[in-house]
Amino acid sequence: MNSPFALRVRDLAHRPGEMREHSLDVEVPDAMGAGVIAVREGATLQLDVKLEGLHEGVLVSGHASAEATGECSRCLIDISEPVEVDFAELFAYDVSEDFDFFVHDDHVDCEPVVRDAVVLSLPFQPVCRPDCPGLDPVTGERLADLGEVTPREVLDPRWAALSGFQGVGTDAERVGTDDSTPHQSPEGDGRTA
Numbered sequence: 001m002n003s004p005f006a007l008r009v010r011d012l013a014h015r016p017g018e019m020r021e022h023s024l025d026v027e028v029p030d031a032m033g034a035g036v037i038a039v040r041e042g043a044t045l046q047l048d049v050k051l052e053g054l055h056e057g058v059l060v061s062g063h064a065s066a067e068a069t070g071e072c073s074r075c076l077i078d079i080s081e082p083v084e085v086d087f088a089e090l091f092a093y094d095v096s097e098d099f100d101f102f103v104h105d106d107h108v109d110c111e112p113v114v115r116d117a118v119v120l121s122l123p124f125q126p127v128c129r130p131d132c133p134g135l136d137p138v139t140g141e142r143l144a145d146l147g148e149v150t151p152r153e154v155l156d157p158r159w160a161a162l163s164g165f166q167g168v169g170t171d172a173e174r175v176g177t178d179d180s181t182p183h184q185s186p187e188g189d190g191r192t193a
C-alpha cells in the first residue's frame, strides 16, 4: 500500500460504530482528468476523510479540493479553476460482487474514489469566462484582448438600399383609412367576416 491515498483502518475494521477523521494533503501521483483541463500530476489535493467501521466494511466519505489547470476551450488561454468534490464509498471486508472496493491489508485506498469524483466534476469545455468571445476567425487573435469589440454589421447591399424607405410602406397602407380605430365601426369593414 504505497499510495498516498491509502489509509490504515486496522483500528476500525470489524468494529461497528468506530469512527475517525483525517485531513491530509496529497501530492497527486497521476493527473486526474484527460481533457483540456485536469488536476495535474504533482498538484496538491486537500483531503478531508471520515472513516467509519460498519458490519460489512469501512465507509469512506469526505471532501477533496484541488486546483484544475488547463486552457480555455474557446481562446486557448491558460486557466485554472477550483475543484471541490464530495465522495462516499463502502470498502467491504470480503471480496464479493456486491461491492466495488475492498479493504486490503488493513488499508483502504481512496485514490480511485477521489479520482472518479474529481474527473466527473471537470467541465468538458472549460472557458476563461462565461462570455469568452474566443479567437478571431481570420487573425487568430484573442478577441478578449482587443477590448470591447462591436461585431461588424454585415449588411446585404440589396437591403441596405431599401433601409432609407423604412416606414413608407406602413404609411401607405393607412392611406384611405380616415379612422385610427376602424374595428369599432358597427357595420364592420369586411375583414371581420
Ligand SMILES: [Zn+2]
Binding pocket: 072, 073, 074, 075, 076, 077, 127, 128, 129, 132, 133, 134
Ligand atoms: Zn477564453
